[in-house]
Amino acid sequence: MRELPDLSSEELAEIRRELDEFSDRVYWLAQQVPPGEVVTYGQLALYAGSPRAARAVGTLMRNSLSNGVEVPWQRVINASGGISFKGDYARAELQRRLLEDEGVVFDSNTKCDLKRFRWEPDVLFWEDDE
Template identity: 65%
Template sequence: MSQDDFSQRVYWLVSRIPFGCVATYGQIAGYAGSPRAARAVGTLLRHALENVGDLPWQRVINARGRVSFKGDLGRAELQRALLEAEGVRFDDKGRCDLNTYRWQPREIFWDVD
């Protein structure tokens, strides 16, 4: 799979995450066919803020249920605020309950090709 194919799959998957749900970087990487590419998903989403219109980038968080900072506190605060506006709640340690909010696409979702 080329990098461009991977990018398109990531953007397509992220665009399908429903309002009020989250997915992890690793989850998206796995669904996109590259389960070890969680960091690449993060990089793509960081650049998507400038290049991909209505992509709900805020719905992708780390495996601990937290918003990832990576040196940009302003974007992290925005991401959390956007998620909270969708009804996603965080505990006092900054984690959301992945058992409650994690996106679980139905099997039929994968029949689309």
């Protein structure tokens, strides 16, 4: 197992600040996705300035309610147009129902057509930091 480096309190504070900024960007971007459109975890990571942080976006969406953030988490899906459920079938079914209520159509493989339903922002607000 790899050993973690010893970090100073200043270095830890900087990491925490960067994570908070990333979280704020992701939540703000997710709130821009209109009803009837979807965005992928990877898209949000890219648009928020950290293109390799798709899993972090998933964690933020999954924890948004418990963190007190009102965000349309149901509009964030995986890169193949499907719903990622991580064993939580009830939440996956709720997500699908919410999206269908907004007009998103799923095929027999429970995927939506990203060419039809994918949201694209008019402008990118953050530069890629990586």
